[in-house]
Amino acid sequence: MIRKLLYGGGALGASMFAATAAFAQDAAATAAPTVDKGDTAWMMTSTLLVLMMIVPGLALFYGGLARTKNMLSVMTQVGAVAALAMLVWVGWGYSEAFGDGGNALIAGFGKALLAGVTPTTTSATFTKGVAIPEYVFVCFQMTFAAITVALVLGSVVERMKFSAVMVFAVLWLTLAYFPIAHMVWGGNGLFFTKGALDFAGGTVVHINSGVAALVACLILGKRIGYGSEIMAPHSLAMTGIGTGLLWVGWFGFNAGSALEANGSAALAMMNTFVGTAAAGLAWMLAEKLAGHKPSALGFCSGIVAGLVAVTPAAGNSGPLGAIVLCFLTAFVCYFAVTKLKHMFGYDDALDTFGVHGVGGMCGAMGTGVVYSAALGGPAGESWIGMGAQLLVQGETVLTTIVWTAVATAISIYVAKAVTGLRVTSDVEREGLDLGEHGERAYNY
Amino acid sequence: MKFIIAIIKPFKLDEVREALGAIGVAGMTVSEVKGFGRQKGQTEIYRGAEYSTNMLPKVKLEIAASDALAPQVVETIQEAASTDSIGDGKIFVFDLASATRIRTGETGDTAL
Numbered sequence: 001m002i003r004k005l006l007y008g009g010g011a012l013g014a015s016m017f018a019a020t021a022a023f024a025q026d027a028a029a030t031a032a033p034t035v036d037k038g039d040t041a042w043m044m045t046s047t048l049l050v051l052m053m054i055v056p057g058l059a060l061f062y063g064g065l066a067r068t069k070n071m072l073s074v075m076t077q078v079g080a081v082a083a084l085a086m087l088v089w090v091g092w093g094y095s096e097a098f099g100d101g102g103n104a105l106i107a108g109f110g111k112a113l114l115a116g117v118t119p120t121t122t123s124a125t126f127t128k129g130v131a132i133p134e135y136v137f138v139c140f141q142m143t144f145a146a147i148t149v150a151l152v153l154g155s156v157v158e159r160m161k162f163s164a165v166m167v168f169a170v171l172w173l174t175l176a177y178f179p180i181a182h183m184v185w186g187g188n189g190l191f192f193t194k195g196a197l198d199f200a201g202g203t204v205v206h207i208n209s210g211v212a213a214l215v216a217c218l219i220l221g222k223r224i225g226y227g228s229e230i231m232a233p234h235s236l237a238m239t240g241i242g243t244g245l246l247w248v249g250w251f252g253f254n255a256g257s258a259l260e261a262n263g264s265a266a267l268a269m270m271n272t273f274v275g276t277a278a279a280g281l282a283w284m285l286a287e288k289l290a291g292h293k294p295s296a297l298g299f300c301s302g303i304v305a306g307l308v309a310v311t312p313a314a315g316n317s318g319p320l321g322a323i324v325l326c327f328l329t330a331f332v333c334y335f336a337v338t339k340l341k342h343m344f345g346y347d348d349a350l351d352t353f354g355v356h357g358v359g360g361m362c363g364a365m366g367t368g369v370v371y372s373a374a375l376g377g378p379a380g381e382s383w384i385g386m387g388a389q390l391l392v393q394g395e396t397v398l399t400t401i402v403w404t405a406v407a408t409a410i411s412i413y414v415a416k417a418v419t420g421l422r423v424t425s426d427v428e429r430e431g432l433d434l435g436e437h438g439e440r441a442y443n444y
Numbered sequence: 445m446k447f448i449i450a451i452i453k454p455f456k457l458d459e460v461r462e463a464l465g466a467i468g469v470a471g472m473t474v475s476e477v478k479g480f481g482r483q484k485g486q487t488e489i490y491r492g493a494e495y496s497t498n499m500l501p502k503v504k505l506e507i508a509a510s511d512a513l514a515p516q517v518v519e520t521i522q523e524a525a526s527t528d529s530i531g532d533g534k535i536f537v538f539d540l541a542s543a544t545r546i547r548t549g550e551t552g553d554t555a556l
Binding site: 230231232233292293295297298301337338339341342351354 | 488489490491492493495497
């Protein structure tokens with residue numbers, strides 16, 4: 001979508017700078033933008049769809065993958081960090097990511113506590129002169145912050161203290177999420193000004209959370225009994241329900257990222273259907289080719305890997321490009337989850353790195369390819385300078401990896417100093433549901 | 445009196461219960477159990493993590509019967525629970541020292 005601004009027919013210039021909330025006020029000053037009720041209604045709907053991805057979507061998806069004794073702790077951690085992220089977002093997150101001024105790494109803090117945001121202020125969309133109410137943009141982006149920090153938890157569940165999770169969440173959002181969101185989407189952001197393509201947050205949400213998950217689980221260490229005891233998912237039915245909710249919710253995430261109810265949103269919607277479908281089938285095909293049965297968990301994993309891969313490409317690819325991109329990504333993620341993890345022996349409990357980190361990287365790089373009009377993408381020209389674009393995409397990916405790795409390490413070590421980080425081995429064996437929350441998920 | 449413990453395949457439970465009812469067995473206790481014998485376990489794979497389960501689910505029946513009825517009970521279970529394949533289970537018979545009906549205090553065969 002950013003590329004659309006850079007290459008879009010005649011739209012270069014004013015609209016490029018009207019692209020983000022950072023410039024909403026400027027736009028309002030020059031000519032009062034039109035707020036369309038259809039756009040506004042769609043963006044409100046999209047916002048709620050993303051909330052549904054978190055609770056109950058991600059909570060059930062992750063919860064089902066955990067063991068019976070940790071079901072509630074997983075669901076509670078997901079819900080609680082999402083709620084915390086919303087408060088932090090109002091406190092300083094929105095301003096740090098999308099406030100006025102600032103530099104290439106973070107925005108200014110002038111909008112802390114949502115200072116100056118009123119029902120009449122607006123945020124620019126990608127169409128010149130068209131805006132949405134700023135509160136809607138604040139809410140929409142708030143759900144992105146909330147789901148991203150919840151995603152990270154997938155690697156550390158079943159052993160990290162609830163208190164440590166909460167401390168980590170505040171620090172990580174501040175040090176990793178808000179800066180990277182600014183770098184990718186802020187008008188003066190580091191990656192934005194380089195022309196990186198990331199339609200709905202493949203870098204901000206998925207590479208960011210995936211790499212953070214890997215670093216966090218490496219510092220935290222493996223679960224007791226990892227590799228020797230059975231750690232099978234306790235309910236793939238729950239995971240299946242969660243997968244469905246994630247898929248439906250992802251239309252808000254991807255098509256909502258168009259910020260308007262228009263053709264770009266429609267393209268994102270199309271791709272979120274077919275790219276995802278291709279990846280769900282591809283994962284099962286990979287299982288079959290590896291000599292196993294096509295599994296329910298494989299289908300769910302493929303669906304999520306496809307959703308991750310299509311995120312940066314949603315409005316930056318044609319349907320065929322999205323299908324090929326997601327199909328290939330599923331194979332790479334399958335390898336990461338079933339082979340790479342066991343080769344290196346890290347305990348990424350629910351495979352956040354393998355699916356979101358690796359899938360996000362495939363999506364980010366692939367988007368640089370499928371964007372060209374010759375491959376069915378929406379670029380203004382048949383072949384974009386693909387080498388140059390891939391270089392920008394690669395730079396963005398690498399910078400994000402390094403940035404979030406450092407930010408995650410700081411956040412985890414501070415959480416460790418404050419809370420002790422890990423539950424006792426007794427609590428871990430008995431389960432975090434009882435040990436950390438005093439409840440059981442199931443009382444038959 | 446005899447105490448009979450039978451381990452059978454779970455899906456055979458209804459057939460066995462009906463057959464035993466037909467020969468006059470008035471009650472039994474049933475529990476879901478796990479165990480292993482000659483039958484091999486299964487392999488489950490979740491995202492490349494392979495778990496082989498040696499313990500298979502079975503159903504355990506506990507029946508107290510008079511000395512007269514006991515041989516017939518064993519025969520009935522054996523016939524009804526059989527599928528002619530490994531994993532059909534086993535039947536064990538013990539001598540039973542006493543039985544008491546809690547409501548009335550009756551003992552012996554009349555308590556069964």
